[in-house]
Amino acid sequence: MTRFEHGIPLDESSGRAPSGVSRLPRSAGSSALERDPGMPSSTWRLRSDAWESLRFAVKRLALDGEDAEALASDSEIHRNLRALETMEMYWAGFGQRYVRGIGELLEAGDYRIALDRIGRVVNRLRGDTVPDEPRDEHLDEQERAELAADADPRPHFEVLVVDETTPADRDAMRSEALRLRGAADAFVYEFVVVPSADDAVAAVLTNPNILACVVRPGFSDRTRxxxxxxxxxxxxLARSQVSTGHTSERSSLASVQRVLGLADTLAAIRPELDLYLMAGAHIEDLAGALTRRFRRVFRREDQLELHLSLLRRVSHLYDTPFFSAIQDHARRPVGVFHALPIARGGSVVNSKWIRDLVDFYGLNLLLAETSATSGGLDSLLAPTGAIKKAQDLAARAFGAKHSFFVTNGTSTANKIVHQALVGPGDVVLVDRNCHKSHHHAMMLTGGRAAYLEAYPLNDFAFYGAVPLDRIKQLLLDYRAAGRLDEVRMVTLTNCTFDGIVYDPERVMAECLAIKPDLVFLWDEAWFAxxxxxxxxxxxxxxASAKNLEERLxxxxxxxxxxxxxxRLYDADGTPAADEVWLEERLIPSPDARIRVYATHSTHKTLTALRQGSMIHVYDQDWVREAEEPFHEAFMTHTSTSPNYQILASLDLGRRQVELEGFNLVQRQLDLATSLSQSIARHPLLRRTYRVLTANELIPAGHRETRRPMPLRDGLASMWQAWAADEFVIDPSRVTVEITRTGVDGDTFKHEHLMNRYGxxxxxxxxxxxxxxxxxxxxRSAIAYLIEVLVKLAERFEEDRAQLDPELAQAALAAEAPMPPLPDFSAFAPGYDAPGLPDGDVRTAFFxxxxxxxxxxxxxxxxxxxxDRGEQPVSAGFVTPYPPGFPVLVPGQIITAEVLDFMAVLDTREIHGYDPRRGYRVLRAE
Incomplete structure (x- = not known):
């Protein structure tokens, strides 16, 4: 009996995946490849591994002449063929018919021809060049044309067609696409044809190469x-998240509703996809109703217009206006009578002493350096041309109303947003454990910080996130004190350095139910x-701001x-008790304002040069309330000589994620889960290390689901957790507890990982x-890390085995226990607000x-x-780095808990603390 995992068949008796993750056939004189110790792989890996595994097995048949047992119905070969026949429906190119053809060749004993065909697919998946003239006489003209096209150096993408078609129709469609393909086209596309709405959703979930979708009303609803x-x-889950449904498929209205439902589902899953409708009769009537969902509506005979539309739209995604302007500038002959001697290599190429600069970085870097803002290059401080267009494209990519490039990091981006939105005396609810730039911004703006406490993870010496009920309670406290009007903004870190992710839509909705004009700043430095x-x-x-706006x-x-x-107010308008407000999942007024800002360290998680960051804005009151102060703040903190190479890299990074972001992020998440599973399953590794999961990092009261690592159990489990839980764990991060190694984290990092193994x-x-x-x-990097962890585990076990038991016990007894993480104590009198937690950081700082x-x-x-009962007051910020949040801020009372924590802290870099002189303390007046 066969069961399926992630769209592929699994052998029920063994539970092993056939597509490259199970044990491969054993060859003479070599050991079998081990089962992939990672998660049940996603389709990209399953597909690649299945073809590689199939090639390995068929090669033995073709070259070693093994017996027919390899072709038994339950063999590795047949399991791979069954898996591939399922998966190839959702990918362009060779397709299900090609897989069935390979199976027929194997049944006929034509192993070498089958091997040749399999090799072509493997070469395509690896990106290797395929011969222009396939030698296999069994290929039809269509397949020959497809194989020849693989050698085309132009970027390829795939177009999903949703329609119930015959094989002849699909061949005709592909032939027409090949006929329309021209030498002047900048890109090449291929069709993926599926018959049902279910299959369309499966395709966009599993195939990241799809960049456009053509819907024809003839599709069915359920997959076969x-x-x-x-x-x-x-x-x-994907289809249930949209409101559009259908009733009877027999009426014309139901047909339209079915099309709308599919379009809404696809747009929700992959908003970067372009959707087109290709209909027959009455397209004029449909066009008005469907415009919001589809870019264009075509008749079936308008193949040329569709072809041109597909290419043009991808060209818009591919466009990098500022990078193109930099390239044009570098190619132009110019005379520099301005600043920047390094421009055009003027001070470098003829030098006898620094020629290695151009040798190392290349001449293009110098040709692209300039201080000019004209000639198509634009000004970052007042953009109207290439930079303005590049920022508009970034806003489209990230779902913002406005986006801005920042060339000196997210620390500056955070200060810009604070200065634009906060003034002296405004209260800001801010996570005490957020990055130090937010605390510095409070000092610069004169805003009053009301610190929110995250839940502590004392066993691991770091903090989690701020529970929503604490934020709500503090807002209610300000309301009770008659000071709610002073509360201006809520600032939180999403996700935290350690990977704990909020539900921003829920947080904002419930906070707006208490104060409907709150502004939100989400520090997403690690979440771009x-x-x-x-x-x-x-x-x-x-995305949360957009969803909330639509919901309201x-x-x-x-x-x-x-x-x-x-329920929340008595008949006379008196608010119910706080307990009622805390127990309810609060619903904001339809008149609440959506004012949301996010800062991204683009360079941390996407392609950009160091210090390349962005600010994204989704603010309904942008023009009335924020635009002018924002631009003033931007000019305050932004250099008048920004680094153009950073700007160009932000432009290119945006292009990359719009065209292949889903593919890259899915691989990233899969590989991280594979790493965590490798540690959990390897006998030696699990004796030495422990991967921390949601069970350890998120208290049970903040999780409705109970899976410790949802993605490990499949995309559906992750989807459910991310939809329901108050906090979730970013699966791209793997926190490993190392107590059993016998060394602390700093020593493990520097002496073992970095110095020994790089x-x-x-x-x-x-x-x-x-x-x-x-x-x-x-995958190679993950494999190398696992190899290093094994070597270190062996070393630690050997060291423990050689250690005198009495000395080991004495060392353990002498080791200082880790004290609890210190909460924010309080602001000292003179800087505080009696009865409420906000304080005046600015006055204390200066x-x-x-x-x-x-x-x-x-x-x-x-x-x-x-210990004598005094209350010393910190004169400055004391910030261990990383992660970069202050243990002390100006005006804060220094407590025994803070000093105990600092005494055992093993971070080598602590900003604001001089170990030779001690703490900076305000003198008592």
């Missing part, structure tokens, strides 16, 4: 493919990639809001190491800059003062 339970459930995956996208600030417009939302108001990691805690995958991570008002106190003496 035998799909996995996971894929079936994911399709159900999330906009390009169907599941992670819904938890980005921009519906009559159903208005009715629900009216009903809830009757593996770079960013963050550690006392007993954890954080491994982050990104869109540049490869007082702390004056020598006459400060003293340096060593840790031991400071602890003695605290």
């Amino acid at each position: 493919q035998r799909l996995s339970r996971d894929l079936v459930e994911t399709i159900r 990639f999330a906009a390009f995956h169907p599941v992670t996208r819904r938890r980005t600030a921009m 417009r519906t009559s159903a939302h208005a009715a629900a809001h009216r009903a809830q108001q009757q 593996i770079q990691v960013n963050k550690t805690s006392r007993n954890t190491v954080l491994f982050m995958t990104n869109i540049g991570t490869t 007082r702390g800059q004056q020598r006459r008002h400060i003293e340096h106190v060593p840790p031991g003496e400071l602890r003695e003062r605290v």
